[in-house]
Amino acid sequence: MMGNILIMADTEFLTAEDLKKIKTIFRDIDGNGDGRLSKHELKRACKTMGVRVNTEHMTTMMKTMDECGKDYLNFQEFDAFMRDLLEAHAVEEQYLKNVFASMDENGDGYATCDEIAKALGISRDTALEMVNDADKNGDGRVNYKEFAELYRRKDE
Incomplete structure (x- = not known):
């Protein structure tokens, strides 16, 4: 000190x-x-x-x-x-990677609306809102970078 x-x-x-x-x-x-x-x-x-x-x-x-x-x-x-x-x-980065990996059920590097809903135990509509909020390239799914940016935006 x-x-x-x-x-x-x-x-x-x-x-x-x-x-x-x-x-x-x-x-x-x-x-x-x-x-x-x-x-x-x-x-x-x-x-x-x-x-x-x-x-x-x-x-x-x-x-x-x-x-x-x-x-x-x-x-x-x-x-x-x-x-x-x-x-x-x-530590935050590792946490985010672990959370994202738990959502990316098939391990393809993307979390879909259905994967997010299942992993987080939320409705498909709520998961769709998350995807729409995070999906910067418009492909209908979220990659790790998009997920981390969404998390950090909501954290500020």
């Missing part, structure tokens, strides 16, 4: 490449080289890492920074924050 900012640095979900990227991004985003990232720089860093900025983690971190009277993170705090955020993203 740094001040009142919770640090969760240990993770089993990140690769060496992820850890290297965290260091590189901190250095690149810390434009004035003061060894700290402002809230604005933190948001830029998250976008650069490909992490949705509009997350509960970000909101919590910003609130914690405000409560501590700090308007920046040093590298150790940033590193721990990014590890925690990336781990949460990896």
Whole structure:
């Protein structure tokens, strides 16, 4: 714990490449080289890492920074924050893949209206609404990318 900012640095979900990227991004985003990232720089860093900025983690971190009277993170705090955020993203991604796989009954990479209704125990009409909401390419079924985008849209 740094001040009142919770640090969760240990993770089993990140690769060496992820850890290297965290260091590189901190250095690149810390434009004035003061060894700290402002809230604005933190948001830029998250976008650069490909992490949705509009997350509960970000909101919590910003609130914690405000409560501590700090308007920046040093590298150790940033590193721990990014590890925690990336781990949460990896766990969410695995969860979504598992849910999608349970819906894709025949394993063809697509979830049809009937497969979704059966897997989720919902009516065909409700499943059809889900397919219509998620189906971006108009093929009448949902692939993993479309499913994940729908889930994340509803989560924001």
